[in-house]
Amino acid sequence: MKFQIVKAIVLNLSLLIILSASSSGFISAQDDVLEGVKPSSLEALAKVLERPDDSVKVVTLKLLCWENRNSDPDKAIEYGQMAVSLANALNLKMELSDSYNRLGIAYRNKGRYAQALECYFNGLEISRTHGFDKHLAFQYNNLADLYNRLGLYNRAVEFGKRAMEYAQKVNDDYTLAYIYNILGTIYKNKNELDSALTCFRHSLALRQKIGYNQGIATSHLNIGSIELLKEQYSSSMQSIQTAIDLYSPKNDLQGIAIAYYYKGQLYNKLGKYNSAILCFEKSLMSNESFKNLTVSRDCHNGLAYAYAQMRLYEKAYNHSSQATEINDSISLSQYVERLTQLTEALKYEETLNLQKEREKALAERLDFQRNIIKLYIAIIILLALIIGLIIYFYIKRARDIRLLQAQRDEINMLNSTKDRFFSILAHDLKNQLTSIVTIAQMVKDKSLAIGDDELIELSRRLYALGFATNDLLENVLSWIKSQGKQVVARKSNIDLKEFIDRVTLTQKPAAEIKSVAINNRVEPGISIYSDADMLSTVIRNLISNAIKFSSPGGRVDVFALQKGNQVEISVTDYGVGMPKETFLIQLNR
Missing domain, CATH: 1.25.40.10 (Tetratricopeptide repeat domain)
Structure with missing residues (x-):
C-alpha cells in the first residue's frame, strides 16, 4: 500500500515537472516541435490519461497531440479530438480554443484541410468572444497560412500582419517566430526573395533566442531554399x-x-x-x-x-x-x-462585414439628432425636384403619347419574340437541370453506400451534364443576339453524322435516367450547309421532346435523307404520340 502511494506521488510530481517545463512556450508555438519532451516523458504523459477528467488531463492531451503532429499525425488527431471533447465538457474556454488550434494543425499535416479549417474558425470564434489575444495571434497566423495555400498572397500578408500585432501585444517570441516564418513563405511565393530572406532570418534569431532546435531547423531550411533560388x-x-x-x-x-x-x-x-x-x-x-x-x-x-x-x-x-x-x-x-476552403473563408468575411455594419449602425444612431436637420432639408429639396419633374413630364406627355403610338406595334413584336425566347429557354434548361439535380441527389444519397468507381462515374456524368448545360446557354445567347440583329447566321459545311453525335451527347444523361437509347442512324458522307448553332438548337429540342415522351427502356432514332439539294432530318420516338389535331395546333404556334 505504501509502495502504491509513493508511486502515485512520484508520477504526479513527474507530470508537474513536465507540464511546468513545457507550458511556458507551448500555447503559441506552431510549426516547431516543443523542446524538452523526450519519448520517456511522452510515456509518462500517456499514463496521466488514466486519471479522472480534469484540466490537467486536457493539457496532457494537448501536449500529446502537439508532440505527435509531425511523427504520427493520426495519433495526434486522436489526442486532439479527445482534448476538444474534454475541454468542451469541462467548459474550459481557453483550453478549448487552444485544443482546436492544435487539432487543426494535426489535420493540416495529414492533408485534411477542410477539417483543419473548421477547427481554425471554431478556435477563432472562442478567442474573439473571450479576448484571448495570444490565441488570436495563433489563429490569424493559421488564416495567413490558409490564404497562402490558396494563392491569395495579398490577403495572406494582411492576416499575417494582424497576427504580428497580437503577438507583439502579448510579447510572445514563440508565435512571433512562427509568424515571421509564414510571412517569409508568403513573400517567397510572391517571388519577393529579399523580403522572404529577411523574415526567415528574424524567425531564426527568435528561435535561437528561445532555444527551439526544431524551429531553428525549419528556419535554416527556409533560408537555404531562398539561397538556392x-x-x-x-x-x-x-x-x-x-x-x-x-x-x-x-x-x-x-x-x-x-x-x-x-x-x-x-x-x-x-x-x-x-x-x-x-x-x-x-x-x-x-x-x-x-x-x-x-x-x-x-x-x-x-x-x-x-x-x-x-x-x-x-x-x-x-x-x-x-x-x-x-x-x-x-x-x-x-x-x-x-472550393471548401473558399466557402469557409467567405463565411468568415461575411461575419466581419456584419460586424462592420453593426458598428456603422451604432454610429448612425449616435449622430441621429445632428443628421435629422440635414434629412429635412434633403426632403424639401427632393419634393421640389419631384414637383419640377411632374410639370416637365406633364408638358412632355402629349409629345410622348404620339411617339409611343408609333412604337406600339414594334413593342408588341418584340414582346412576342421575348415570349418565344423564354419558352425555348425554359424548355431547354428544364431537362438539363432536372438531370443535374437527379444525379446530384444520387451522389448525395449513395456516396456512403457505393464504391469509389461508381461515385467517380456519377461525378463524371454530373460534370459532363453541367458542361453540356453551359454549352446550351452559349447557344441560347447566340440565338438571342441573332433575334436582336446583333449577329448574322454563320453558315458552313457540316458533317451531319458527326454533328448529330455531338448533339446527342448533350442529351445522353437525360436519356440514361429513363433508360432510353439514342441511335444516330444518319449515313456517313451526308453534309449540309447551315449555321451550326441554330441547327443544334432545333435538333436538340426535337431529341429532348422525344426522350420526354418515350417510355422507360424505349429508343429514339435520328434519320437523315438526301433529297436533291436538300436534306430531310427526322427524329423518331416510339412513345404515346399525340392526336393529329394537337399536332396541327403545335405546328401552327
Whole structure:
C-alpha cells in the first residue's frame, strides 16, 4: 500500500515537472516541435490519461497531440479530438480554443484541410468572444497560412500582419517566430526573395533566442531554399545540411523529407546527379508515412531530370510519368479543397462585414439628432425636384403619347419574340437541370453506400451534364443576339453524322435516367450547309421532346435523307404520340 502511494506521488510530481517545463512556450508555438519532451516523458504523459477528467488531463492531451503532429499525425488527431471533447465538457474556454488550434494543425499535416479549417474558425470564434489575444495571434497566423495555400498572397500578408500585432501585444517570441516564418513563405511565393530572406532570418534569431532546435531547423531550411533560388549554392548547402542535422535526432520525417528534396535540387544544379538521386530517394522514403503528394511529385520530377542528364532515359521517363500521375491527382483534390476552403473563408468575411455594419449602425444612431436637420432639408429639396419633374413630364406627355403610338406595334413584336425566347429557354434548361439535380441527389444519397468507381462515374456524368448545360446557354445567347440583329447566321459545311453525335451527347444523361437509347442512324458522307448553332438548337429540342415522351427502356432514332439539294432530318420516338389535331395546333404556334 505504501509502495502504491509513493508511486502515485512520484508520477504526479513527474507530470508537474513536465507540464511546468513545457507550458511556458507551448500555447503559441506552431510549426516547431516543443523542446524538452523526450519519448520517456511522452510515456509518462500517456499514463496521466488514466486519471479522472480534469484540466490537467486536457493539457496532457494537448501536449500529446502537439508532440505527435509531425511523427504520427493520426495519433495526434486522436489526442486532439479527445482534448476538444474534454475541454468542451469541462467548459474550459481557453483550453478549448487552444485544443482546436492544435487539432487543426494535426489535420493540416495529414492533408485534411477542410477539417483543419473548421477547427481554425471554431478556435477563432472562442478567442474573439473571450479576448484571448495570444490565441488570436495563433489563429490569424493559421488564416495567413490558409490564404497562402490558396494563392491569395495579398490577403495572406494582411492576416499575417494582424497576427504580428497580437503577438507583439502579448510579447510572445514563440508565435512571433512562427509568424515571421509564414510571412517569409508568403513573400517567397510572391517571388519577393529579399523580403522572404529577411523574415526567415528574424524567425531564426527568435528561435535561437528561445532555444527551439526544431524551429531553428525549419528556419535554416527556409533560408537555404531562398539561397538556392538566388544561386548562392555554397551557403544554401550549409543551411540545408544544418536543418537535416537538427531534424534527424527528433525523427521529424516531414522536415527531413523536405530538406532532402531541396538538397537533391541543389545537387542537380551543381551537376552531381548521383548525389541528387540519393537525396530524392531519401526524401521519398521519409515522406512515405505522410503521403505528401506535392513532395512526391517534386521528387519524381527531380529524379526524372537527374536520370535524363545521365542519359538513362527509360528511368527518366518512368519518374516523369509518376510525377504527371501524382500532379493529376493533386489537381483534382486541390480543386475540391479550394472550393471548401473558399466557402469557409467567405463565411468568415461575411461575419466581419456584419460586424462592420453593426458598428456603422451604432454610429448612425449616435449622430441621429445632428443628421435629422440635414434629412429635412434633403426632403424639401427632393419634393421640389419631384414637383419640377411632374410639370416637365406633364408638358412632355402629349409629345410622348404620339411617339409611343408609333412604337406600339414594334413593342408588341418584340414582346412576342421575348415570349418565344423564354419558352425555348425554359424548355431547354428544364431537362438539363432536372438531370443535374437527379444525379446530384444520387451522389448525395449513395456516396456512403457505393464504391469509389461508381461515385467517380456519377461525378463524371454530373460534370459532363453541367458542361453540356453551359454549352446550351452559349447557344441560347447566340440565338438571342441573332433575334436582336446583333449577329448574322454563320453558315458552313457540316458533317451531319458527326454533328448529330455531338448533339446527342448533350442529351445522353437525360436519356440514361429513363433508360432510353439514342441511335444516330444518319449515313456517313451526308453534309449540309447551315449555321451550326441554330441547327443544334432545333435538333436538340426535337431529341429532348422525344426522350420526354418515350417510355422507360424505349429508343429514339435520328434519320437523315438526301433529297436533291436538300436534306430531310427526322427524329423518331416510339412513345404515346399525340392526336393529329394537337399536332396541327403545335405546328401552327
